Amino acid sequence: MDDLRDRVQEALDKIRPGLMSDGGDAELVDVDADNGVATIRMVGACGGCPMSTMTLKMGIERTIRAAVPEIVEVVAV
Numbered sequence: 001m002d003d004l005r006d007r008v009q010e011a012l013d014k015i016r017p018g019l020m021s022d023g024g025d026a027e028l029v030d031v032d033a034d035n036g037v038a039t040i041r042m043v044g045a046c047g048g049c050p051m052s053t054m055t056l057k058m059g060i061e062r063t064i065r066a067a068v069p070e071i072v073e074v075v076a077v
Contacts (some may be wrong), residue, residue: 004070005031008038011067015060019046025062029077036072038064052076 019025023070024046029039040060042052049055053076061074 004033004068007068008064008071009017011064012040012060014067015063019055020044022046024049024052026056031071033070036066036070038071038074039077040074043077 005028008031012026012028014077016025022045023043024042026046027041027043029041031038040056041047042049042056046055056074056076064071064074
């Protein structure tokens with residue numbers, strides 16, 4: 001399972017510079033290998049941004065799912 005978490009983290013790390021350039025960031029909280037769900041915490045400017053849901057689904061989820069096919073959904077906490 002650590003390998004799956006590492007691959008999700010690697011995919012997330014590719015997106016983080018763009019988030020950080022806008023004053024935000026995303027942290028990997030958990031990876032549920034059984035359900036294929038990665039849990040992300042949006043922080044900084046992203047934490048209160050009304051567009052964070054779109055960023056999560058259209059940017060972060062798409063990138064993670066492309067890199068890690070075992071992940072079927074990315075959710076925010």
